[in-house]
Amino acid sequence: MTTATKAKGQRNINWAPYILILPSFIYLILFFGWPMIQGLILAVREERALLTLRTDAERNSPAVGQLPRGTQVDILGQQGNQIPPEEAGQDNLLTEVWFQVRAESSDGQPLEGWTPERRIRVRESNANGAPIAGTVRSILSSSADPLTSVYAEADEGSDVVGKLEARAPVEILGQATLEVWFQVKGQNGSETIEGWMPARYLNVLGDGSRGRIEEGDTSQFTTKYIQSMVNDRFFWPALRTTLLLIVLIIPAQFVLAIIMALVIQADLKGSGLFLYVFSIALGVSDLAVGILWYSIFTQSGYLNSILQGLGLIDAPIIYLSADTRYWILIAIWLAEMWRATAIVMVIVVAGMQAISREVLEAAEVFGATLWQRIRYVILPLLRPSLQVALILRTILAFQVFAVVIVMSGGDIITVLANETYRQYYELRNFNVAAAYASFILLLSMITSMFYLRAVRTQEEVAE
């Protein structure tokens, strides 16, 4: 690579290259680094798993303890509470409205204060629909206090400033929307916890004396997504098939790619045409390649047509069925060989172009056969290219996806990428899908590390 410094002889730092790489750096952080970390977090972290109960119906009051999502609780009490303005727009809130009222109290004094909307029947509204006047509702239950309390603030915990008689007229000065908090009691394991919680997290059941915690307010680390991935009935078959395909495809692919590269590098007339034909597959999607080979292996496909034409079979053979899994594997193997050998070839050719012609000619002059030249000259010099190709190819092989879906519908034979897709797309289980994705990442990194180590060890041995 030719490089030239503009900053030669200058002491201060040249910022130009940093400014030039900044856009791509930011982009990759935003759309690569950050989602990658998010993905790992999704796999091991359960969002909103725990709900914190508090001593009072106050956001800032001390925590009593936590109850996991799904816990059944007894509802002991209820209270309205101020909503932080930034949360007022949420639609999952259970709210109650309080009116600021002015009226004559039961003992004849003028009175101003707050009372819940449920205690007031609105009689008059202004042009905007806001209530301006009403009467106090009567309390029917004989056991309760027949008078309606008016509070100093829109809070049942605040001081009672006076009481109103039933049916007394009131002037409505304003209103406040409050979130309902419940006082609940529930079991976390063997421990009984009692405290206050906002109603938005509770699904009230039946007559309102019991409820179920819908979601929590804090996340926790969990292995349950990883467990449900490993316990999934498709996990082990998918892992087995993925690894089997890698073992079957990659060695054969490298042999074919090296042969292709030798053909292209042989300086034949028309090698440009060979190059074009060999690299066509580089631009074909795995889905199209799957369909391509499906047209050969399907029941009325080309393989059967040709075999019948030659008189080798009497009736079409069914290749792609649950009873003939090995045929599906063969079809996937052929499709992947057809599709993904090109990229290995291109990397190998690029590596071969870096080998000096003199070395090869010298080997030829000294009578080395083609095989000897490949084995003792070309392959050792190609090692860095092969290493890169191997890493790239293996990582790509963990993602074989569309070919498998085309050949087997994604059920009979399945691979890890397909399971990720299934968990996300069909089961809508984002966390388990993320667990699969992280697992593929882990496998990719382990194999890359293995290749890097394996090659270094060889070099050390050579020294």
Next chain:
Amino acid sequence: MTTAAETQTAPVQVSPEVKAIHRRMLRRHRLTRALTYLVGILISLWVLIPILFITSMALTTPAEVRAYPKGILPFIPLSMETMQFFLSSRGILPGLRNSVIVAVITLVLSTLIAAPAGYALSRFIFRGKDIFRLSILAVRAFPIVILSIPLAVVFLRTGIYDSVYSLALMHTALALPTTILVLASVFSSIPYELEEAAMVFGSSPLQAFRYVVLPLVLPGIAASAIFTFVLSWNEVFAATILTIQNRTLPAQVLVTLNQSSEPYQFAGGFFMMIPALIFIFYIRRYLFNMWGQISK
């Protein structure tokens, strides 16, 4: 073969041993050449015959597609009926439009973002350069599968899910590493001396870039842009995960695969291959530029 070797070596006085060695080498050379041609033709057939199969299926009538045993291209009736049936199926034309939009945005965005970085990598020595290169390589190697799931969740939360634009953002992230490395190699192939000469004659660095470097690198940039287009056109996993209503062509074909007929599938497979057949031809000279970089 032997006679040709003798006539060539005849005029010079050489010992019989040398002649024999020469003859042997020449014979072996020719044998190798013939063999190489044979191997090359065989591999070409291995690549081309399946393409011939799918082409002949796509360019015939649906009845002919369902027929058994099948004929191969020259022997079956040529017809656009199957292709028409595919293109008029539900969701295909919108899918085609989405695919083109996504691919074009991707190629424009990734070229614009990658070109400065590629230039920096090829022209400057700076602290952190190797780390930048290495992290780009690492990003290049990371699987699409891993990226798609969290991005989908993030897009869902931020409300830009199921949009061709968010898919294009994702495809740009996938294409960016390759584009940076390819453009770095394209810029490296233009000697810095040319720029320097322009500046000696009084042009500013920007003018030198605009009038000297840019015209020379345009074909390379075009090749890399075409490759990005093909990459986005082909990408199916992320496209399926990130869209529901606004599917791209491959996503649409994949999702409807189970309920669709063979004429539809084969026509779809052929249709998706067309850009590869055309574009790879134009960029074949640049392929090694692109991938050679990666192994350095």
